[in-house]
Amino acid sequence: MASILITCLLLMFIAYFEPTLPATVIEDLANLHPPSNFNTTIVSNCLKNPSLRYCGSSPMDLDAIFKFTIVASHLCNESKNPNCVESFPKIDLRNRPKITPLYLSFTFFWKYCPITILSIDLSNNSLKGTFPIDVLFCTQTHVLDLSHNGLSGDVPIQRLSSVTNLTILNLSYNHFSEIKISDSWFFKRFNSSCFFNSGILPSHGRYKIKAVMLLLGFPLVVIFTLGGLWWLCFRRPDFLPRVLQNKRKFTTAMLKAATDGFSKKNMVGKGDGFVMYRGILRDGTQVRIEIYSNNRGNHREYVEECKVLVQLRHRNLVKVYGWCSNRNIRALVTEWIGRVSVETWLSESAPCWKHRYKVLVGVLKAMCYLQEQWPEIGCDIKTSSLLLHENGDPLIARFRVGENSTPKKIHRFGILVLEMMTDQTLQEEFNGDETGFVEYVKMLYPRKLQKVIDERMKLTENTFDETRQTICIGLICADHQTCQQLSIGQIYNMIIKVHPRTNTY
DSSP states (O other): OHHHHHHHHHHHHHHHHOSSSOOOHHHHHHHOOOOTTHHHHHHHHHHHOTTSGGGGOSSOOHHHHHHHHHHHHHHHHHTTOSOTTTOOOEEEOTTOTTTHHHHHTOHHHHHTOOTTOOEEEOOSSOOEESOOGGGGGOTTOSEEEOOSSEEEEOOOHHHHHTOTTOOEEEOOSSEEOOOOGGGGGGGGGSOGGGGTTSSOSOOHHHHHHHHHHHHHHHHHHHHHHHHHHHIIIIIOGGGSOGGGOOTTBOOHHHHHHHTTTTOGGGEEEEETTEEEEEEEOTTSOEEEEEEESSTTSOHHHHHHHHHHHTTOOOTTBOOEEEEEESSSOEEEEEEOOOSOBHHHHHHHHOOOHHHHHHHHHHHHHHHHHHHHHOTTEEEOOOTTTOEEOTTSOEEBOOEEETOOOHHHHHHHHHHHHHHHHBOHHHHHHHTTOHHHHHHHHHHHTTTTGGGTBOGGGOOOHHHHHHHHHHHHHHHHHHOTTGGGGOOHHHHHHHHHTTOGGGGGO
16 A cells, blocks of 8 residues: 555646646656655555565665656556556556566666566567566566567576466567476476567477487587597697607608608609708798608617607708608608719819818718717718808718718718819719729829819919818828828818818808
8 A cells, every 4th residue: 555655646746847738757756846845755554564575775865756656657658558657567568669668677667667567478579689677676576578579689588487376477479498207397387479579489490400400419429520630740740839849759641741742843852762842831941851762770769769869969060850661661850951972073163172161061060070079970071961051061961870980081081182182074974883983092192182173262382282271181181091090080180181271150
């Protein structure tokens, strides 16, 4: 009765302020103010009926309560209740799309929802958005009809469960989200026709399809995931984060990608049992890839050899990045220096004696480093295998673990010395006959050296003498008997005495 008293009071206010034209709810909310005895009336109402919703708030928001009574008065009449002075049993706004959103926006009204309201009908209003959850403040209601709207999103199952007196709930013809199977118990309280085309009820047929798809899809996802991981780990580990990459170990797929499928345009050299390619790794690093056709022993031995090579650090040795070893391929990946070999340099550039001497000293320094630090590592110091850096430094680019014969290394250096100092046409005449070549130079040494020295060096009297001394060292090293008694360190000491000023580079 307290809410009825308030309504009567408001009706008197409305009649007083607008005797001829009924005011809209918006106008009343803007223009009407609580009468002087409004606070006394509210307190009196709460003493008579403490269950009134605004009685539970402390402190009371009199302004909100007054606005609530204004909206309640208008809404009662809009809902065509027969006698709003006596009772407010229902909210009936069906087919009222212009004013329904307005009344739903008055949160203060729903917060103090009159306890006499037993039915709320908001159907056929083209409402959009989510479930109007404020209506659930009317926990005493028996009927809630939200059918024929465009509502979407989740239905508040837990809040609806608190409306214990609700016996009719109509959510048909909306676009709500499908509920979980575990929540379907709630709707057993109501007739299933009340949820027709609402999107709420789970489709068991659809769930069967989902179950089948899950049963089939999950194994496929696992297979594809494992396949992707296998591809990343064993074929293209360069796509993994850097912290997970083995920077020394390359795969065939990585080398194929780096060389554009081992294309001919990237082939830079070919020799006895190996092919060399220029490649670009995924991070942009240019590399030289040397692929061996004879597989160079078994997998484990080759990997152990490569693990040694990647530790080499010297300015006259190319840096070894890593290796590739499997059933089909053995490869070594080193830094890219360029295509210029010492052989090409000698043939095309006609370098002076001083530059040739610098190359010999650089090669010998690298040999000393290997002999002292890694005596088990041999190297190829043929002019065709030695590379030349753009700054003129020579670089040993090919290695072999297990060749620790010092005399053999010294002999090979002696041949290099003679090849560097003599005429190339003379070398071509011997066509790889090292013994005949060495004997011929030895026969002409020292008086007829002009016949074998490369005249393109344009020697002066001083440089001719230095060239003679260098050739002498070369003949000593190339002699099979003498080289047995020498060390690489001794050869180095002999070489640097020829031209000491050159050895500070």
